[in-house]
Amino acid sequence: xxxxxxxxxxxxxxxxxxxxxxxxxxxxxxxxxxxxxxxxxxxxxxxxxxxxxxxxxxxxxxxxxxxxxxxxxxxxxxxxxxxxxxxxxxxxxxxxxxxxxxxxxxxxxxxxxxxxxxxxxxxxxxxxxxxxxxxxxxxxxxxxxxxxxxxxxxxxxxxxxxxxxxxxxxxxxxxxxxxxxxxxxxxxxxxxxxxxxxxxxxxxxxxxxxxxxxxxxxxxxxxxxxxxxxxxxxxxxxxxxxxxxxxxxxxxxxxxxxxxxxxxxxxxxxxxxxxxxxxxxxxxxxxxxxxxxxxxxxxxxxxxxxxxxxxxxxxxxxxx
Amino acid sequence: xxxxxxxxxxxxxxxxxxxxxxxxxxxxxxxxxxxxxxxxxxxxxxxxxxxxxxxxxxxxxxxxxxxxxxxxxxxxxxxxxxxxxxxxxxxxxxxxxxxxxxxxxxxxxxxxxxxxxxxxxxxxxxxxxxxxxxxxxxxxxxxxxxxxxxxxxxxxxxxxxxxxxxxxxxxxxxxxxxxxxxxxxxxxxxxxxxxxxxxxxxxxxxxxxxxxxxxxxxxxxxxxxxxxxxxxxxxxxxxxxxxxxxxxxxxxxxxxxxxxxxxxxxxxxxxxxxxxxxxxxxxxxxxxxxxxxxxxxxxxxxxxxxxxxxxxxxxxxxxxxxxxxxxxxxxxxxxxxxxxxxxxxxxxxxxxxxxxxxxxxxxxxxxxxxxxxxxxxxxxxxxxxxxxxxxxxxx
Numbered sequence: 001x002x003x004x005x006x007x008x009x010x011x012x013x014x015x016x017x018x019x020x021x022x023x024x025x026x027x028x029x030x031x032x033x034x035x036x037x038x039x040x041x042x043x044x045x046x047x048x049x050x051x052x053x054x055x056x057x058x059x060x061x062x063x064x065x066x067x068x069x070x071x072x073x074x075x076x077x078x079x080x081x082x083x084x085x086x087x088x089x090x091x092x093x094x095x096x097x098x099x100x101x102x103x104x105x106x107x108x109x110x111x112x113x114x115x116x117x118x119x120x121x122x123x124x125x126x127x128x129x130x131x132x133x134x135x136x137x138x139x140x141x142x143x144x145x146x147x148x149x150x151x152x153x154x155x156x157x158x159x160x161x162x163x164x165x166x167x168x169x170x171x172x173x174x175x176x177x178x179x180x181x182x183x184x185x186x187x188x189x190x191x192x193x194x195x196x197x198x199x200x201x202x203x204x205x206x207x208x209x210x211x212x213x214x215x216x217x218x219x220x221x222x223x224x225x226x227x228x229x230x231x232x233x234x235x236x237x238x239x240x241x242x243x244x245x246x247x248x249x250x251x252x253x254x255x256x257x258x259x260x261x262x263x264x265x266x267x268x269x270x271x272x273x274x275x276x277x278x279x280x281x282x283x284x285x286x287x288x289x290x291x292x293x294x295x296x297x298x299x300x301x302x303x304x305x306x307x308x309x310x311x312x313x314x315x316x317x318x319x320x
Numbered sequence: 321x322x323x324x325x326x327x328x329x330x331x332x333x334x335x336x337x338x339x340x341x342x343x344x345x346x347x348x349x350x351x352x353x354x355x356x357x358x359x360x361x362x363x364x365x366x367x368x369x370x371x372x373x374x375x376x377x378x379x380x381x382x383x384x385x386x387x388x389x390x391x392x393x394x395x396x397x398x399x400x401x402x403x404x405x406x407x408x409x410x411x412x413x414x415x416x417x418x419x420x421x422x423x424x425x426x427x428x429x430x431x432x433x434x435x436x437x438x439x440x441x442x443x444x445x446x447x448x449x450x451x452x453x454x455x456x457x458x459x460x461x462x463x464x465x466x467x468x469x470x471x472x473x474x475x476x477x478x479x480x481x482x483x484x485x486x487x488x489x490x491x492x493x494x495x496x497x498x499x500x501x502x503x504x505x506x507x508x509x510x511x512x513x514x515x516x517x518x519x520x521x522x523x524x525x526x527x528x529x530x531x532x533x534x535x536x537x538x539x540x541x542x543x544x545x546x547x548x549x550x551x552x553x554x555x556x557x558x559x560x561x562x563x564x565x566x567x568x569x570x571x572x573x574x575x576x577x578x579x580x581x582x583x584x585x586x587x588x589x590x591x592x593x594x595x596x597x598x599x600x601x602x603x604x605x606x607x608x609x610x611x612x613x614x615x616x617x618x619x620x621x622x623x624x625x626x627x628x629x630x631x632x633x634x635x636x637x638x639x640x641x642x643x644x645x646x647x648x649x650x651x652x653x654x655x656x657x658x659x660x661x662x663x664x665x666x667x668x669x670x671x672x673x674x675x676x677x678x679x680x681x682x683x684x685x686x687x688x689x690x691x692x693x694x695x696x697x698x699x700x701x702x703x704x705x706x707x708x709x710x711x712x713x714x715x
Contacts, residue, residue: 055534229539229546235419235480236532236540237518240525 014072015182018087019172020103021065022255026093027058028149031160032169032192033091034069037176039164039191040183041071049076051157053083058155062253062296064101071182089180091172092116093142096315098127100252110135112179114172114205116142119316121208126319131210138179140205142171146197165192174201244294250277254297256312258290264309271301271310322502322566329492330355332460332499333399333425333485336467338369339507343394346374346385350404351437352489353427357399379404383411383424390420391528393519395471398422401489402429405443415482416451416544418528421474421514422482423467424452427493430643430679438680439489441590442642445618445653451544453483453551454619456590460497463487465568468502472511472558478550486618488591488641490680502566510565548620555617573622574629575614578604582611584695587630587658588639589615592676592683596639599688610692615654626661634699635670636662637691641677651675651708670698673708674715683711690715 017037021030031052038050049070052058056065068084070076086108095117097103104113111133115124118141125137149167154160165173170192177188178201185202192198233239238247265287272280272288279295280288290301302310327335333356337345347357363369372389376382379400386396400408405426415422430440441456448454453474457463463485470483487493520528532540559572577597579585586596593614600610613629613636615622630636640652649655651673662669674691677683694715698704709715 227536227539229542232536232539232543234518235417235528235543236530236536237418238527238530240527 009078011072011074011077013074014070014076015089015180016084016087016108017069017071017089017091017176017182018084019067019091019093020097020101021067021093022097022253023057023061023063023065024059024152025061025150026148026168027052027065027067028151028154028162029093029167029169029172030065030067030091031154032149032165032167033093033172033176034067035160036165036169036173036188036191036198037183038069038071040187043187043190044183047072047075049079061298062255063250064097064252087111089114089176089182091176093148093168093172094255095119095124096255098124099315102129104128104130104134107133109133110211112136112138112176114138114140114175114179116140116168116172117316118144121206123316125210127316134210135212136179136207137210138175138205138207140171140175140201142168142175142197142201145200146171146194163193165198166194167197170194170198171201174198174203175205178202178205179207244291249293250296251293254295255315256297256299257292257315257318258295258297258299258301258310259313260288260290261309261311262287264307266307266309268306270304270306274300274304276300322500322506325499325501326496327460327499327501328355328494328496329457329460329463329487330427330494331359332464332497332501333467333487333493334359334363335499335501336464337397338363339502339504340395340397340468340471340511341513342371342397344372344374344386344389344396346376346382346389346396346398348376348379348382348400348404350379350401350429352429352439352493353399353401353404353425355493356425356427360397379408380411383408383415383422386422386424387411387415387418387420390415390422390516391418391520393514393516395475395514396422397425399425399427401427402437402443403432406431406446409447412447412450412452412482414529417540419480419518419543419547420482420516421471421480423470423474424482424484425467426484426486427489428486429489436679437489439491439591440641440643440678440680441486441488442644444484444486445642447484448619448653451481451548452619453479453481453555453617454486455617456615457485457487457492458591458593458614460492460495461499463492464499464501465562465566465570468507468511469558469562471514472562473551473554475514476550476554476558477517479547479554481544481547481551484619486590491591491682500566506565510561551620552622555620571616573615573617573625575616576629577612577614579611579613579629579632581609582633583609583699584635584637584692585611585613585630585633586637586639586688586691586695587613587615587626587654588641589618589654590641592639592641595683595685596688599685599692602685603689603692608692608696610695621657621661623661626658627665630658630662631665631669633669635672635695637672637674637695639674639676639683639691641683643675643678649673649707655708670702670704672698672704672706674711675708676711687711687715
């Protein structure tokens with residue numbers, strides 16, 4: 001047989017929404033974005049599904065995790081194609097996800113990116129690695145009008161007894177409704193708890209056209225398993241890293257970066273001792289340096305420093 | 321040649337473990353396996369054998385001990401029976417997944433309802449899909465031979481898999497037989513020392529059994545599939561060498577008895593094959609064209625060899641010594657696997673299942689006689705009126 005996968009597997013009119021968030025503290029709001037949209041679309045008679053990525057590790061702090069929705073005018077046939085292959089909309093519950101995380105990978109040509117940020121669209125755009133398929137970028141200060149809802153209710157597929165859309169998720173869902181006609185605002189407002197926040201997102205998202213959708217570059221991609229049976233180590237045995245563990249690069253987990261003030265440092269090395277990731281390095285002069293490739297930005301170094309020589313600075317303040 | 325001795329299956333197994341220079345043994349008692357650990361403990365206590373003997377707090381721990389010891393580079397031995405085998409279930413897949421050639425003797429026993437300690441293949445057959453090499457010894461001699469053969473097969477660089485060396489509890493484990501106990505020099509020629517190339521090493525630390533991501537799962541499963549496939553050739557070569565060095569005449573996968581012009585045969589594995597052969601011989605004396613085919617290697621299941629052996633006959637009766645409730649065909653798992661092997665033969669070969677010898681009851685000669693009688697009926701009429709019979713209630 002000789003078919004093009006793109007045409008053979010097409011589901012006309014289906015919208016895929018992927019939300020990126022950071023770990024256990026934002027997971028609920030990421031889930032709320034996709035559930036609010038799916039519930040609203042369901043009310044409008046569309047076929048929907050909403051779910052969380054099972055492989056990501058939502059029980060940790062700051063690790064990038066994903067939630068998904070599919071909304072379609074016809075019954076969804078790709079129900080168990082587990083990760084959204086080509087999202088129409090990508091949403092970030094936190095701004096630093098633009099840096100070091102390939103959030104636009106496999107975006108559908110002309111797709112939309114919505115970011116929770118106070119910053120300017122152009123400033124955000126410089127951090128994204130491949131914007132060739134990006135049609136529109138929308139920025140909205142969701143955290144400015146609502147907080148992250150911190151609950152485990154609704155995690156692991158269980159019932160969410162806390163309600164949908166009380167925080168940041170409601171603002172972002174509103175912003176999506178403005179950027180792309182997926183559901184009517186009234187139906188979305190019915191689906192969320194914090195209607196003011198949702199309306200704020202709809203009215204205040206700053207949208208910017210990036211590429212003309214017709215000119216957007218590459219087509220649909222198919223995924224491949226990155227491990228071969230002959231390239232994976234025998235029996236999955238893992239040799240202990242001598243210096244660094246390249247299989248577990250965690251630098252993209254941080255939202256804030258430690259900055260070191262040499263004049264204040266007394267060389268006590270408490271930060272070096274307490275860093276859970278070995279990301280504080282001793283220098284020859286008896287001071288310290290930070291390995292940003294692995295630093296998760298947890299701030300323990302700041303907490304244990306008796307001299308106030310380390311401060312945490314928002315990651316996006318740094319262009320590098 | 322070695323020394324002839326009159327010993328039970330448990331002593332024969334322990335002798336083989338000693339001859340194989342096993343480094344670490346972990347044990348926990350349950351009948352009928354208990355005799356093997358007692359015999360090994362006696363050998364060590366009497367200074368006849370030098371090995372680490374760990375008495376675990378249960379079968380799960382027992383298997384975990386040899387898991388770790390094998391990863392550290394030791395040749396290991398353990399064993400169990402019945403619910404002990406199923407209690408350790410969690411550890412079987414990690415051991416084969418980490419490709420550690422642990423050997424476990426199963427002197428088999430029926431699963432509970434409580435207390436029945438009689439022999440039945442059910443306990444060992446429940447574990448059949450955990451990627452362990454598996455087969456049954458039918459005599460104390462074979463119990464000794466299987467132990468040595470399985471270390472050689474499992475430790476082969478192209479296989480590296482654990483092994484269940486099974487023997488029918490009580491029948492093989494507790495009844496004496498004449499056993500040729502080989503010389504140490506013969507064993508050394510056949511079985512080189514175990515060298516684990518990826519063993520734990522404090523100078524090159526590594527994680528064995530690290531948590532993996534879901535997308536690493538399929539390639540690891542596939543590595544095991546290839547090991548099982550490789551095992552067939554390795555088994556064949558090991559048996560060839562074994563026969564030469566020890567003067568045996570084993571066939572690696574299936575063995576045929578009186579099948580030259582047979583119309584009907586009984587197909588089975590384990591101790592009861594000896595009774596089936598006896599009954600077939602007696603019927604032969606009266607001119608009945610009957611025979612027996614015995615399965616020697618259960619995992620990897622020798623699909624082609626079973627098909628080639630059985631496709632010659634009109635009717636094959638498959639005797640399962642295990643309880644498989646609700647299974648396709650209503651017999652045991654051996655029946656379903658034989659039918660799969662014979663699938664392409666179509667209607668040419670008829671198959672009938674017999675579930676017999678459960679709970680440790682002997683399969684009597686009269687029962688085998690009735691099975692052969694049923695098979696002759698099917699050969700005559702060409703009709704299978706019942707897929708499988710639970711003996712003696714339905715036959």
